[in-house]
Amino acid sequence: xxxxxxxxxxxxxxxxxxxxxxxxxxxxxxxxxxxxxxxxxxxxxxxxxxxxxxxxxxxxxxxxxxxxxxxxxxxxxxxxxxxxxxxxxxxxxxxxxxxxxxxxxxxxxxxxxxxxxxxxxxxxxxxxxxxxxxxxxxxxxxxxxxxxxxxxxxxxxxxxxxxxxxxxxxxxxxxxxxxxxxxxxxxxxxxxxxxxxxxxxxxxxxxxxxxxxxxxxxxxxxxxxxxxxxxxxxxxxxxxxxxxxxxxxxxxxxxxxxxxxxxxxxxxxxxxxxxxxxxxxxxxxxxxxxxxxxxxxx
Amino acid sequence: xxxxxxxxxxxxxxxxxxxxxxxxxxxxxxxxxxxxxxxxxxxxxxxxxxxxxxxxxxxxxxxxxxxxxxxxxxxxxxxxxxxxxxxxxxxxxxxxxxxxxxxxxxxxxxxxxxxxxxxxxxxxxxxxxxxxxxxxxxxxxxxxxxxxxxxxxxxxxxxxxxxxxxxxxxxxxxxxxxxxxxxxxxxxxxxxxxxxxxxxxxxxxxxxxxxxxxxxxxxxxxxxxxxxxxxxxxxxxxxxxxxxxxxxxxxxxxxxxxxxxxxxxxxxxxxxxxxxxxxxxxxxxxxxxxxxxxxxx
Numbered sequence: 039x040x041x042x043x044x045x046x047x048x049x050x051x052x053x054x055x056x057x058x059x060x061x062x063x064x065x066x067x068x069x070x071x072x073x074x075x076x077x078x079x080x081x082x083x084x085x086x087x088x089x090x091x092x093x094x095x096x097x098x099x100x101x102x103x104x105x106x107x108x109x110x111x112x113x114x115x116x117x118x119x120x121x122x123x124x125x126x127x128x129x130x131x132x133x134x135x136x137x138x139x140x141x142x143x144x145x146x147x148x149x150x151x152x153x154x155x156x157x158x159x160x161x162x163x164x165x166x167x168x169x170x171x172x173x174x175x176x177x178x179x180x181x182x183x184x185x186x187x188x189x190x191x192x193x194x195x196x197x198x199x200x201x202x203x204x205x206x207x208x209x210x211x212x213x214x215x216x217x218x219x220x221x222x223x224x225x226x227x228x229x230x231x232x233x234x235x236x237x238x239x240x241x242x243x244x245x246x247x248x249x250x251x252x253x254x255x256x257x258x259x260x261x262x263x264x265x266x267x268x269x270x271x272x273x274x275x276x277x278x279x280x281x282x283x284x285x286x287x288x289x290x291x292x293x294x295x296x297x298x299x300x301x302x303x304x305x306x307x308x309x310x311x312x313x314x315x316x317x318x319x320x321x322x323x324x325x326x327x328x329x330x331x332x333x334x335x336x
Numbered sequence: 337x338x339x340x341x342x343x344x345x346x347x348x349x350x351x352x353x354x355x356x357x358x359x360x361x362x363x364x365x366x367x368x369x370x371x372x373x374x375x376x377x378x379x380x381x382x383x384x385x386x387x388x389x390x391x392x393x394x395x396x397x398x399x400x401x402x403x404x405x406x407x408x409x410x411x412x413x414x415x416x417x418x419x420x421x422x423x424x425x426x427x428x429x430x431x432x433x434x435x436x437x438x439x440x441x442x443x444x445x446x447x448x449x450x451x452x453x454x455x456x457x458x459x460x461x462x463x464x465x466x467x468x469x470x471x472x473x474x475x476x477x478x479x480x481x482x483x484x485x486x487x488x489x490x491x492x493x494x495x496x497x498x499x500x501x502x503x504x505x506x507x508x509x510x511x512x513x514x515x516x517x518x519x520x521x522x523x524x525x526x527x528x529x530x531x532x533x534x535x536x537x538x539x540x541x542x543x544x545x546x547x548x549x550x551x552x553x554x555x556x557x558x559x560x561x562x563x564x565x566x567x568x569x570x571x572x573x574x575x576x577x578x579x580x581x582x583x584x585x586x587x588x589x590x591x592x593x594x595x596x597x598x599x600x601x602x603x604x605x606x607x608x609x610x611x612x613x614x615x616x617x618x619x620x621x622x623x624x625x626x627x628x629x630x631x632x633x
Contacts, residue, residue, distance in 0.1 A: 091438065093438050093441075093442065138619050139619070142618055142619070142622065144435075144437045144438055145437045145438050145440075145441040146374075146622065147438075148374075148438055148441050149374060149376065149441070149569065149618070150615065150618045150619070153611050153614045153615045154615055156566075156607070157608065157611035157612055157614075157615050160608045161608055163604070164604055164605065167604065216435075270445070273442065274446075277442070307456040307457045310449055310453040311449070311450055311453040311454055311457065314447070314448075314449030314453065315450060316446075317442065317443075317446035317449070318422070318443050318446035318447060318450070321439050321442045321443050322422060
C-alpha cells in the first residue's frame with residue numbers, strides 16, 4: 039500500500055523533527071515552525087480540494103479565525119483550550135457556511151471561497167475598529183520551541199486525518215464526486231453530506247495553525263492573519279508537490295518553505311513571482327506534481 | 337441626509353463608477369462567454385494599463401487620452417500571447433469541463449501573482465499618480481474634475497463601439513454566436529480559434545484602457561487589481577453571462593450600491609459592500625438579474 043508507506047515515512051520524518059527540536063538553535067526552530075505549519079495546512083487543504091476537486095481559494099479564513107480566537111482568549115483561558123477552541127471555531131464556521139457555499143461548483147466555487155475570506159476579513163476589520171482595536175498584542179507569548187511542538191502536533195494530526203479520509207468511504211466518495219458529481223450521486227454517494235464533512239474536517243487544522251502562528255507573531259492584525267497569499271501558498275504547495283497522494287503536499291511544503299527561507303527576507307516579490315510561475319507551469323504542464331514525476335520515474 | 341442622497345453630485349459619482357465598471361466587465365464577459373475561462377488576472381491587466389498611462393505621461397508627456405490607443409494594442413498583444421502560449425491547445429483539444437475551468441482559473445491566478453509581483457519589482461510598491469486635466473468643471477450645481485468626466489465619457493464611447501462591433505461586424509456576430517451556441521457556431525463555419533484569439537485581445541485591451549482612464553484621476557500601484565476583478569465579476573454575473581446589455585445595467589446597479597452605500601455608511605464599508613454583494617450574488621442569484629433557468633456556473 040503506497041498510502042501506508044507514505045504515512046509511515048511522513049510520521050518518521052515528523053518524529054525526526056521532534057527529536058531535532060531538542061538540539062536546534064533559534065534559526066532552525068524558526069524554519070521548523072514554518073515547515074510544520076506548511077505541512078499541516080497543505081495536508082488539510084488537500085482533504086477537501088484535492089480529493090473532491092472543489093478548489094478552495096479561501097482557506098485562510100479558517101486560519102485567520104483561529105488566530106483571532108486564540109489572541110482574544112489569550113490570558114483568559116488555558117492555552118490548550120484556546121487552541122482547541124480555534125480548531126472547533128474554524129469547523130463551526132465551515133459547517134455554518136458549508137451547505138450554501140458547496141452548492142456552487144467549478145470555478146465559481148473557487149472565486150466564491152476567495153470572496154468569503156475577504157468579506158470576513160473586512161467585516162472583522164470593521165468590528166475591531168468599532169471595538170477600538172487596530173491590532174492586538176499577545177504579551178508573554180510562549181517560547182518558539184513550544185510553538186514548534188504545537189505545530190508538530192498539528193502536522194501529525196493533519197497527516198492522520200488526511201490518511202484516514204483517504205482510507206474510508208468518505209475519501210472514495212469524494213474522489214468519485216471529483217470525476218463526475220452527477221454520476222456519483224446517481225450511484226448513491228451522498229454528495230452534500232460528503233462535501234460538507236470534507237469541508238469541516240479540512241477547516242480544523244488550519245484554525246489550530248492560525249492560532250499557533252498568531253502566538254509566534256505575538257500580535258493579531260486582520261490584514262496579516264487573513265492574507266489571501268496564505269490561501270495561495272496552500273494551493274501552490276499542494277499542486278506543485280502533487281495533490282493526489284499523501285506525500286505530494288509534504289514535498290511541496292518542503293520545496294516552497296525552503297525557497298521562501300532563501301528568498302523571502304531579501305526579495306519577497308521575487309519569491310512570489312517564482313511561486314506564480316511554478317503554479318502556472320505545474321497546473322498547465324505537470325498537473326500530477328513532483329509526486330507524480332517521482333512515481334513515473336520508478 | 338436626504339439632500340445628500342438626492343444630490344446630483346452622488347448621481348454623477350455613481351455614473352462615473354458605473355462607466356468604469358461596465359468597461360472593465362466587457363473584457364471579462366468576452367473571455368468568460370466565449371471560452372468559459374474566469375480570468376482572475378483581469379484586474380491586473382487594468383493595473384498594467386494604469387502604469388502604461390502613468391509612464392507614457394511622465395516620461396514622454398503623452399496625454400493618456402492618446403496613449404490609450406497604444407496601450408490597447410500592447411495589451412491586446414499580451415492577450416494573444418497568453419492565449420497562444422497557455423490556453424489554446426487545452427481549449428481546442430477538449431470541451432471545457434468543470435475540472436479544466438477550475439485549473440484554468442488557477443493558471444490565471446498564477447498569472448495574476450506574476451503580474452502583481454513583476455510590477456512591484458519593476459516599479460516598486462509606491463503608489464504613483466500624475467496631474468492631468470484636474471480643473472474642476474461645474475455642471476450646474478454639480479462639480480467634477482475634468483479627468484474623471486473625460487475618463488467616463490471615453491469609457492462610454494468605447495462601450496458603444498464594442499456594442500456596435502458585436503451587433504454588426506461579422507467577427508462580432510461570430511463572437512456572440514460562440515457565446516450562445518458553441519457547437520452550432522462551429523458547425524456553421526465560425527473559426528473558433530480565431531474568435532477565441534480575438535476575445536483575448538479585445539478582453540485584455542479593453543481592461544488596459546480602463547486602467548489608463550483610471551490612472552488619470554487615481555494613483556496606480558502593483559496590488560490595485562483585485563477589487564477591479566471582483567467588481568467585474570459582480571457585473572458579469574448580475575448582468576448575465578454573455579449578456580452585454582445586462583452588464584451595463586448591472587454596472588449601474590453596482591455603481592449605485594457602492595456610491596450610495598459608502599455615502600450612507602463610511603468609506604471603511606467600501607470593501608465590505610463590494611465583497612458582500614459579490615458573495616450574495618454567487619449564492620443567491622448566480623443566474624443573474626434577468627436570467628431564469630440558465631445558470632452561469
